[in-house]
Amino acid sequence: MSSWVDKEAGPIVRPYAMTSGRTQPVQGAFDLFSMVVALASLSIQDTQPESAAIMRMCQKPVSVAELAAHLDLPAGTVKVLLGDLLARQLIVTRAPDFSSSDLEAVIHGLQSL
Amino acid sequence: MGSSPSKVLPRAMKVMVAGHFGVGKTTMVSSISEISLLRTEETLTDAGLGIDDLAGVEQKRTTTVAMDFGRITISEDLVLYLFGTPGQERFSFLWDDLVLGAIGAVVLADTRRLKESFPCVDFFEARTTPFMVAVNCFADGKTYTPQDVQLALNLDPEVPVMLCDARDRLSVKAVLITLLQHVIQRQRQ
Ligand SMILES: Nc1nc2c(ncn2[C@@H]2O[C@H](COP(=O)(O)OP(=O)(O)OP(=O)(O)O)[C@@H](O)[C@H]2O)c(=O)[nH]1
Ligand SMILES: [Mg+2]
Numbered sequence: 501m502s503s504w505v506d507k508e509a510g511p512i513v514r515p516y517a518m519t520s521g522r523t524q525p526v527q528g529a530f531d532l533f534s535m536v537v538a539l540a541s542l543s544i545q546d547t548q549p550e551s552a553a554i555m556r557m558c559q560k561p562v563s564v565a566e567l568a569a570h571l572d573l574p575a576g577t578v579k580v581l582l583g584d585l586l587a588r589q590l591i592v593t594r595a596p597d598f599s600s601s602d603l604e605a606v607i608h609g610l611q612s613l
Numbered sequence: 614m615g616s617s618p619s620k621v622l623p624r625a626m627k628v629m630v631a632g633h634f635g636v637g638k639t640t641m642v643s644s645i646s647e648i649s650l651l652r653t654e655e656t657l658t659d660a661g662l663g664i665d666d667l668a669g670v671e672q673k674r675t676t677t678v679a680m681d682f683g684r685i686t687i688s689e690d691l692v693l694y695l696f697g698t699p700g701q702e703r704f705s706f707l708w709d710d711l712v713l714g715a716i717g718a719v720v721l722a723d724t725r726r727l728k729e730s731f732p733c734v735d736f737f738e739a740r741t742t743p744f745m746v747a748v749n750c751f752a753d754g755k756t757y758t759p760q761d762v763q764l765a766l767n768l769d770p771e772v773p774v775m776l777c778d779a780r781d782r783l784s785v786k787a788v789l790i791t792l793l794q795h796v797i798q799r800q801r802q
Contacts, residue, residue, distance in 0.1 A: 523656075531713070532653075532655055532680065532711075533625045533627045533682075533694045533696075534625065535622045535623055535624075535625045535692070536622075537621050537622050561621070561622050561623055563625055563684075563694065565651065565653050565680065565682050565694070566651060566684075568653040568654075569652060569682075574653070574654045574655070574656065575653050575656075575680075576655070576656045592622060593622070594622040594623075594624065594625070595625075596624075596627045596694075596715070597624055597626075598716055600797065600800055602624060602626060602691060603716070603793050603796055603800075605687060605688065605691055606687050606793055607790055609687035609691070609693075610685070610687075610786050610790050611790065613685070613782075613786055
């Protein structure tokens, strides 16, 4: 049988397959700039390479956008994979947010750049 | 039980850099980012479009856009992300998701093509996200004062307008500080 995945379609079909066609995370609502960190330092065995790569990359806090850029995957795909990790309690996440005091802190931070 | 996200995770804050094609968005973000500019793709959905009256079918428009972004680490607890998306005027109907949770937006403008900034300014005027206008000074552009630009774009006098050079780190820094001060001002009202 000839492959139905042609060269052109490859990069589009692959992320889709990676998430078994899902477009929404099972758990969590991830912003492009939600921060993510791994709770487990283990290299997880029973998972696909992309999820394992995410776990490696978020040993330190990192944003969804950075994960997607470094893994060269669409942000939507990374969000679905992160949702699975969140459901397994392997990561925690925090959406972008700010308070007035943060704004002052950012101004001071920028001034001393 | 479990770790509270706020204890292990810094707070991310995001600022959108908006503006028409070729106005200098990517240049601005890369001038101040501590990491080399990154790019990802995000699928945006227009959730607010509502119901098609005739068919009774919900009409959602979905588009995948590229996103340029950079990062400035303020402290262990605070990270600032700047992001822009190319060719924005075509996609402004999809921006609601992007600006959700953003501190504010910088609308970059070019005095040689001020009219092209209208859709972008219209977008933010119709929403609550605070914004400012930064005029990127290309060498062959006419010199306008911020007041000229404010009038030409018919801006509310409260909206900060500032001349800048998107290639210059100090200039971009000044723009961001102005935006943040504007946001603080707005919060106090
Ligand atoms: N002279 C001058 N050139 C600039 C300035 N800012 C940007 N440029 C140049 O203008 C061109 C467009 O800048 P970009 O930063 O790519 O613009 P952009 O808004 O990201 O463009 P799109 O993503 O395609 O919409 C590039 O060739 C830049 O080098 C500036 O302040 N002065
Ligand atoms: Mg660009």
